[in-house]
Amino acid sequence: MSAATSTSRLALRGDLLDFTGTPALDDVNSPAVRFRPDHWMLIQDGRIVDVRPGGQPPGDDWQREDHRGRLLLPGFIDTHVHCPQLDVIASYGSSLLDWLDTYTFPAEQRFADPAVAAAGSALFLDALLAHGTTAAVVFPTVHAASAEALFAAADERGMRIVTGKVLMDRHAPEGLRDDVAGAERDCEALIARWHGRGRAAFAVTVRFAITSTPAQLAMAGELLGRHAGLYMQTHVAENPDEVRWVGQLFPEARSYLDVYRRFDLLNERSVLAHGIWLDDEDRALLASTGAHIAHCPTSNLFLGSGLFDWRAAVASGHRVSIGTDVGGGTSLSMPRTLAEAYKVQALQGQRLSAWAALHAATRGAAEALGLGHEIGTLEPGAVADVVAWDWAHGPVATHRDAVARGAIAGLSEQALHARVFAWLTLADERNVAAAWVAGRTRYRRTSPNP
Ligand code: GUN
Ligand code: ZN
Numbered sequence: 001m002s003a004a005t006s007t008s009r010l011a012l013r014g015d016l017l018d019f020t021g022t023p024a025l026d027d028v029n030s031p032a033v034r035f036r037p038d039h040w041m042l043i044q045d046g047r048i049v050d051v052r053p054g055g056q057p058p059g060d061d062w063q064r065e066d067h068r069g070r071l072l073l074p075g076f077i078d079t080h081v082h083c084p085q086l087d088v089i090a091s092y093g094s095s096l097l098d099w100l101d102t103y104t105f106p107a108e109q110r111f112a113d114p115a116v117a118a119a120g121s122a123l124f125l126d127a128l129l130a131h132g133t134t135a136a137v138v139f140p141t142v143h144a145a146s147a148e149a150l151f152a153a154a155d156e157r158g159m160r161i162v163t164g165k166v167l168m169d170r171h172a173p174e175g176l177r178d179d180v181a182g183a184e185r186d187c188e189a190l191i192a193r194w195h196g197r198g199r200a201a202f203a204v205t206v207r208f209a210i211t212s213t214p215a216q217l218a219m220a221g222e223l224l225g226r227h228a229g230l231y232m233q234t235h236v237a238e239n240p241d242e243v244r245w246v247g248q249l250f251p252e253a254r255s256y257l258d259v260y261r262r263f264d265l266l267n268e269r270s271v272l273a274h275g276i277w278l279d280d281e282d283r284a285l286l287a288s289t290g291a292h293i294a295h296c297p298t299s300n301l302f303l304g305s306g307l308f309d310w311r312a313a314v315a316s317g318h319r320v321s322i323g324t325d326v327g328g329g330t331s332l333s334m335p336r337t338l339a340e341a342y343k344v345q346a347l348q349g350q351r352l353s354a355w356a357a358l359h360a361a362t363r364g365a366a367e368a369l370g371l372g373h374e375i376g377t378l379e380p381g382a383v384a385d386v387v388a389w390d391w392a393h394g395p396v397a398t399h400r401d402a403v404a405r406g407a408i409a410g411l412s413e414q415a416l417h418a419r420v421f422a423w424l425t426l427a428d429e430r431n432v433a434a435a436w437v438a439g440r441t442r443y444r445r446t447s448p449n450p
Pocket of ligand 1: 082096100104207208235238299325328
């Protein structure tokens, strides 16, 4: 095959939106916003190579797709989500520790079976894509087979997935506990097989301080020290009862977060979910180590965990990304999740602009993961993980969008932020028209948008 015929060239036309910097939490006129209505995005061999105005189409050797009247965004990055928990999403009536015992642990036991793990991983990743999310930091289960299945399914789809076998050797039922030596062997084998292969990266995955013995936490820290470029993911300070229990288990630690510091688990590749019940010293520790918080608003509201203080996070200088935390969270949709993030801040008297919210789920997340060159941006050179979104779905959102565009007589035209904020607040997976991963179509909506 000649070089010319093996080159893939795809051009997408639509309203391009991404960020060139970090918007302030409540700045609706942020200079970090880059909105390019009716532009072509040129994708060659999986990467964005050029962006140009709609009036300057590429030549006939480009396959062209016209998404005029749609938003083209970088694929969303979900930095905290549980693959096996689709089984328990929307389970009634409990707070974190009860919810784990009643619903979550029994569901996760099923993933011991490699066939269940393979089917569950495929369902999960296809669902992420259909919700407009193209990259994620994911918890599978304690079973090595569940991590293997997830890596394999992500590889088939070309997706940027960060994951690793969950470490948990205590305070969990039979069938969901490992031991230090076996867990270390499993992690080493998965690292050798997957870390750095294609777009896969391995995360040392400590469920939380409650379910790992000090010996296992020490082993986790050693793994991080032994292999360059590994990630670390865990939960921290989600729920007051959980925080109290951690205090009893680790009386020598200053705080819940400090447990992880003592075992060398905090660095610039550490992703800690929730971080609601932190103090300023904890936040300073996150900032100084480069670790960051995956804020999970739908989960925090659904499980009654508490309100994340985003303003304090910004003041301390640590980064914040966004996780759906399904199944504690109630949707894989990032717009739905960001709409709840807005409400969580509103309950604390703080405004969260659409810009700050969208940035945290795209460029901000990518930078927090050290992947700013690859994902979360429409900059030439980035991998073409891109999603086409309808500006509206259904009559109410369509009307609201028309008002925001100034298309309704008697209502004056509003600023771009107003339109994007209304979109973000009303959109969900029904707005997703298509998703591309490394320039290949991985999702296309088949039903028409009413
Ligand atoms: N803490 C420990 N495990 C979990 C989990 O599966 N979900 C949530 N939300 N918190 C946790
Ligand atoms: Zn979680």
